[in-house]
Amino acid sequence: MPRWEPDARARFVVAALQLFTDQGYDDTTVAEIAERAGLTKSTFFRHFSDKREVLAAGQETLSRLLADGITAAPASATPLEAVGAGLAHAAATMTQFNRELAPRLAAVIASSSELQQRDALKRVGMAAAMTDALRARGVPDPVASAAAELGLLAFKEAFAAWVADESPTESPTELADLMHGSLDRLRAAVSQLG
Amino acid sequence: MPRWEPDARARFVVAALQLFTDQGYDDTTVAEIAERAGLTKSTFFRHFSDKREVLAAGQETLSRLLADGITAAPASATPLEAVGAGLAHAAATMTQFNRELAPRLAAVIASSSELQQRDALKRVGMAAAMTDALRARGVPDPVASAAAELGLLAFKEAFAAWVADESPTESPTELADLMHGSLDRLRAAVSQLG
Missing domain, CATH: 1.10.357.10 (Tetracycline Repressor, domain 2)
Known part of the structure; x- marks a missing residue:
């Protein structure tokens, strides 16, 4: 059973935004976003279909x-x-x-x-x-x-x-x-x- | 010198639309669009940056x-x-x-x-x-x-x-x-x- 992460979405958004700002959108991978957020790629994909969707969150x-x-x-x-x-x-x-x-x-x-x-x-x-x-x-x-x-x-x-x-x-x-x-x-x- | 193709854009649009309809957008390549249009890939890229742009033509x-x-x-x-x-x-x-x-x-x-x-x-x-x-x-x-x-x-x-x-x-x-x-x-x- 995956651990319940009440703020996972917000953590992914913050992590993605930092990485996109620092190294550019094109050069950022989902694996990097997950790592920065301290969460797993599979958790990422439970919330978003791809990295583009992170910034359309909400x-x-x-x-x-x-x-x-x-x-x-x-x-x-x-x-x-x-x-x-x-x-x-x-x-x-x-x-x-x-x-x-x-x-x-x-x-x-x-x-x-x-x-x-x-x-x-x-x-x-x-x-x-x-x-x-x-x-x-x-x-x-x-x-x-x-x-x-x-x-x-x-x-x-x-x-x-x-x-x-x-x-x-x-x-x-x-x-x-x-x-x-x-x-x-x-x-x-x-x-x-x- | 590339040959002047007055209707190249329209030919690419028609060819792309046929291929997207027949085999789907994701499965269609620029090479296929160029071949269907009877033009070259390099001519394609003089008109459009990628296949997505074909349908935003105009x-x-x-x-x-x-x-x-x-x-x-x-x-x-x-x-x-x-x-x-x-x-x-x-x-x-x-x-x-x-x-x-x-x-x-x-x-x-x-x-x-x-x-x-x-x-x-x-x-x-x-x-x-x-x-x-x-x-x-x-x-x-x-x-x-x-x-x-x-x-x-x-x-x-x-x-x-x-x-x-x-x-x-x-x-x-x-x-x-x-x-x-x-x-x-x-x-x-x-x-x-x-």
């Missing part, structure tokens, strides 16, 4: 959180209000761990076209999850897809601002507040589309 | 056309009108060749996670090109990014409808008309975002 969770938040929004919520509920639900799970890893993660992704492609697909998945959750609320197309794309723009902008924020870590600006602000700006922006 | 051209159309729109055009001009400019270059290849291209992309990732990045590139062209017109953020994302939604919807259209090929529904209709529906949709 995609499914994030997509599910966005969708759950949309689903749980009051029936009276407008499409963008429901998206806002999805963003708030996802934001509530983001920790200082996510915030501190983000700049290095972004640098590694920028260094590899393979990782840029994986990251692009991650964003497509997030938009699709939001679109589906909105459709399930009875929001018609293309309102659902438009609301989901605006939600993704708000997520990206707010997350980047959160990561770049230099407030003391004891009292960082709340990610949920930033998402709320981004979505409000987008709501105002659509009235200027013409 | 991305740069498409992004440039979208941006050029936006840049050339009248100064009085609203952000969405400028996006519409970009879509129309790109649509004007699409031929029966693109239309006939599209269903097989979509099937091959759906069969490979690697190709799905490449395709996702292609769409990110198209949105980025439109966003940059809008910013250059003085459209502020996040209006520019919102307009670009709506433009991408309109492009996807209209292109899919064009490919699925079963009108006689002598008088197919014009892609530009479909793009115009999709963008109009999105313009109406944003008023329902709440």
Whole structure:
């Protein structure tokens, strides 16, 4: 029986990010990632199909959180209000761990076209999850897809601002507040589309 | 001196698509693609960096056309009108060749996670090109990014409808008309975002 490793995923992500940063994505093997994490290759492959997937870790969770938040929004919520509920639900799970890893993660992704492609697909998945959750609320197309794309723009902008924020870590600006602000700006922006 | 092959790119795309369909993306080599196209491997590598890039062929051209159309729109055009001009400019270059290849291209992309990732990045590139062209017109953020994302939604919807259209090929529904209709529906949709 494999030993239960409650934080194995996080350890693989941290180890992979260190190695990708130090020696490059292409030159890093799964064996090296496992060794750095103090875990085995077989444990690695229980969590990820390959090294590319390490940096897309959390995609499914994030997509599910966005969708759950949309689903749980009051029936009276407008499409963008429901998206806002999805963003708030996802934001509530983001920790200082996510915030501190983000700049290095972004640098590694920028260094590899393979990782840029994986990251692009991650964003497509997030938009699709939001679109589906909105459709399930009875929001018609293309309102659902438009609301989901605006939600993704708000997520990206707010997350980047959160990561770049230099407030003391004891009292960082709340990610949920930033998402709320981004979505409000987008709501105002659509009235200027013409 | 290599012989000038005016249609080399198209021949590689057609050959690759046939092979990917017949024997799968993973099991197809560049040598096989070149042989099927009746061209050499070195000619292949003058056009594409690897086999994945064959199916992203046209991305740069498409992004440039979208941006050029936006840049050339009248100064009085609203952000969405400028996006519409970009879509129309790109649509004007699409031929029966693109239309006939599209269903097989979509099937091959759906069969490979690697190709799905490449395709996702292609769409990110198209949105980025439109966003940059809008910013250059003085459209502020996040209006520019919102307009670009709506433009991408309109492009996807209209292109899919064009490919699925079963009108006689002598008088197919014009892609530009479909793009115009999709963008109009999105313009109406944003008023329902709440």
